[in-house]
Amino acid sequence: MSDVDVALRARETPAGGLWRSLLAVLLPILIVAMELGVYFIEPRVLSAGNLRNILIQSSYLVLFASAQMVVILTRGFDLSLGASVSAISVASALVMTGLDAGDAAPWIVVAAGLVTGLGFGFLVGLFNGGFISWLGINPFVVTLGSLNICLGLATTMSGGRPVFNVPDPFSSLLYNGKLIPGVPVPVMLAAAVCILLYFLLDHTVFGRALYLIGNNPRAALLAGLPSRRYLLVAYILGALLAAFGALMLTARTGSGEPNLGGSLMLESIAAAVIGGVSLQGGVGGVIPVILGSLFITMMSNAMNLLRIDGYIQQILLGVIIIAAIFLDRIRSTRA
Amino acid sequence: MTARSTDHGGAAPNVALDRFYRLYGAIGFLPIMLVVLIVLFAIFVPHFLVLPNVLNVLRSSSYLVILAVGQMLVLMVGGFDLSVGAVVALTSVSSALVMAGLKGQMADQPALIILAGVLAGLGCGFLVGLVNGLCVAFLSVSPFMVSLGTASIATGSALLLTNGIPVYGMPVGYVDGFGRGLWFKLPSAVYLAIAIVAVVFVLQNFTRMGRYIVAIGGNLQAAIVSGVPTRFYLVATYVLCSVFASISGLALTAQIGSGQAAINSQLTLESIAAAVIAGVSLKGGVGKVEMVALGALFLLILTNAMDLLTIDPRIQTIFLGIIVVLAVALDELSTRRTRRV
């Protein structure tokens, strides 16, 4: 292993401190600049009501972006994110409306809904993680497969139509309850998840292992870290986070939607990568996820206020994705 | 001897399984499976081996063959193209719009209208492929991500152009003569597919580009050091893939009779499935066009049988997902045995 090889491989290491801190400051500046810019065209954007809206809206994205981050840390990917959200929404709604119709006690109905949702998420994570960690199959293909499976399940179970009448206790638990006056429930839940995730990533062996596995899977293996087990857990964790987000969204819409996932997959990836999670693996955290989610949500919010066509927003999302990966590439080649 | 980036420790070896995989590699799993499947379905599935159904299967698989062949080329250079389905939709929409738009002015020159529409469609494919290729070759970004981005842009554009409503008004000759016509008893699309397979066969076995595609996917460093213009051929491959997707889109649109933004959203996954079933390695450097054609046929015979057995298409989606994962798992396990360090 000559120095030439060492030098040539140095290109593969993550960005130098200066550049990374530059980019960390860049995003908040961009956010502020964007909001100010839009303000001049549409003053409503900085109203209390709209800001509150943004906070609530980004709470959901924070959950989904965290789910992506957890697997991207390990050099993986979850393309099934949106589809699994749809399937979970439909499944839990079906269970709850079914039990509700049978006059079960409200807390049993809600509990059943939660268990169904999280259980489904667990299974998706198990499927993905199992094939990826144990058989070493390309995460893209596995999650592409599970994407289709979830999509099929969502449309089959729902018959193609929304499942209405999700019970009120469920909605108030996860959406419009008044636990802490003035603080919307989604924001509270997202904040709680962020705190837990931060603790997990920075203060547990599992979290440390995720970063090490993402940075160099071979080295992690040699050092005796149970890489395969942790990888499986990472996919399950990601799926559970997404499941929780799905339940929160279902509470908000009040129905099980077979299209709830929609563009969530792309949005969650865009949010994570823009915020600073590196696609090469081993780089990321809660703060990048929060920043990225805020950015994407604000952009979407601004475009809605400016009455920009939904289809154009989809195009823009694609452009953002390409810009984000370009940015990520630059970040990771500054050794 | 560099470690693969997602190598988290392999499965334990197994001698019997080893022999199985060597057999699989030597004889070619696919042709055998295909024959077995046809025989099974002929016996158990009603209306399977009748002429109208056979023609139907041949026609449907032609569109997929063209698509899968393009995907194969991109897989061989070590890449991935998740935007093929979106390109089909965009091509469908743009060609239909152009043709419908020109109908007023050039009603007496249908050939020109068709030509304009076809060019518009191919242009879309060319553009998307160019973006994909340039980003991968010059920016060195992940092909997965780039094609995800371009897919979103392409789909969004298609929806924007049509507001989700099908576009009618394509010339009758195009739809009836080409799209739905039978030339010498076979659907026109079949001839198109055969032509493309032939072209790619020549490409793979008789041209420089064919070798370079294998080299770039097999060992990029070696290719660069040997003086292969890797960037040019990378871009060319992605462009070729998207153009093939366009061709498939044009044929499909002609058959359907209208430009649709919502055209078959499973095409991307199916193209990957067909390629992987045909033994195209996700790592690059391996792939044969004849096998990919069989792979597409295999997939469509399966879907056709499920249709005839009136299995819900939504459940078929689930099966597709499972098939892809299993096919890739088999591929991964078999290459693990035969790979030389």
Add this chain to the structure above:
Amino acid sequence: MVESSLAETPRAAQAAAREDLLLEMTRISKRFPGVLALDDVDFDLRAGEVHVLFGENGAGKSTLINIIAGAFAPDAGEFKFRGRSLVRLKPHAARMMGISPVFQEFSLVPELTVEENLFLGRELGAGGFLNHAAMRAKARSVIGELGFDILPDQKVGALSRAHQQMVEIAKAFLTEVRLLILDEPTASLTEAETQNLFALVGRLKSAGVGIIYVSHRIQEFQKIGDRITVLRDGRKIATVKSGDVSESELVELMTGRKVGVLFPSIDHRPAAKLLEVEDVTLSDRSARNVSFYARAGEITGIAGLVGCGKSEIVRAVYGLEAIASGTVRIGDEEMAVRPTPIDMLRRGVCYFPSDRVAEGLALGRPVRENASMAALDLPTFSQASILRRASERRAIQGIVDKLKLRPPQIERTVAKLSGGNRQKVLLARGMTRDISVFLFDEPTVGIDVGAKIEVYELMKSLVAEGAAIVLVSSELPEVMNLSNRLYVMHRSQMVAELSGADINEAEIFSHFFREKRPEDGLAPARSAMAT
């Protein structure tokens, strides 16, 4: 092709060879992030000369030949080939001019055949189409002239490393060769194949081709080299005529230290057997019927050529390669057929990989995390899966200070450290747990002499504390001078166990060139001398 590289008639060529300065490099410097690879180096080559480039790994040999081959440009200095000054040379252009490199890491595509690899980038044919017949004929003629036993339609991925090297060499001869660079060419060749190579080199010399021969096998290049240039730490130390300097003088020039000073004297106090490997054969047959043992208080060396299986057997002990048959015993305990790294670590066995970057270190993470990576399950570092960060900091800082990491900052990203310091971080891992058996795999590759000495001192102190060390190394001086007992492996089999005075280069080499027959047991030292 060999004959056709003659520019003039034989007599004129001989005359030209004496005068002809093929290559002239003056004051070449090259810097990479974190390391000055070449510092003001002069190098020249005459036509018809074999000029040996000698030095340890990391001395700058690779960088220099990469510059000559056009892989990258020097930061400073002049580079003249056949009188012409070369600026911004690209690999393809270099080949066209007659500079043909044969690197250790081959530029071959495994999925393509021999013929396809030979012509990669310069296929014969018109307008994008290939002329198979012409390429097949040319391939056959080149291979035939070189006398290699390879066939044009074999898939390169299926060939042995030695045969792959032949393809790589044949590749060089597809165009006219004026300057041939051979980078450690005999690393995996048999004696017969090596002789063929030397004969080829001889033919090229008389045809006026200049050859740069990179090697650190002294006995070998003294046979065919005309001049020897010694590099150390990126600087040219000396250029001498092959006959004018002795072996030990060369080693001194290479390391900059007297042989006695470089390697510390280590007290040999062998105690219990801590590791025993009995008749182990690996699933991929890279090691067959290997038996050896390691005792506490002793350094057990395993020497052998590249590819002989010495790394593989030690990796198998640690659980990284699959074992088909045989037993591995740690202390008194027999191990399950496929041990895992965590099992081994818990039993006090630690493995330091040869490829630090690929397998050892997480470059983007700080020193602290890299050092504690293998011990996160221990109470010092975690409690109920929750990290004890303050405790971790204290523990790692202590170890890092003891190992003299420079600078001793544990929050620094490992990517920013030099080779020697990176190795220390890796070694620190062995200090975080209770380890009694240390498996060192090529431990001093790519690190400077100062750091090497510190590594050897560490080994000395470990052994003094009662640990067992297994040292796998391709660097003969290192493994000879440090081992108390030395095993020799050749072509996947253990061929000798040496101790005491029998540990010398001649003895070791004698085992490389005898093919072992199945009925031979482990060749004891005495009888080998008699052959």
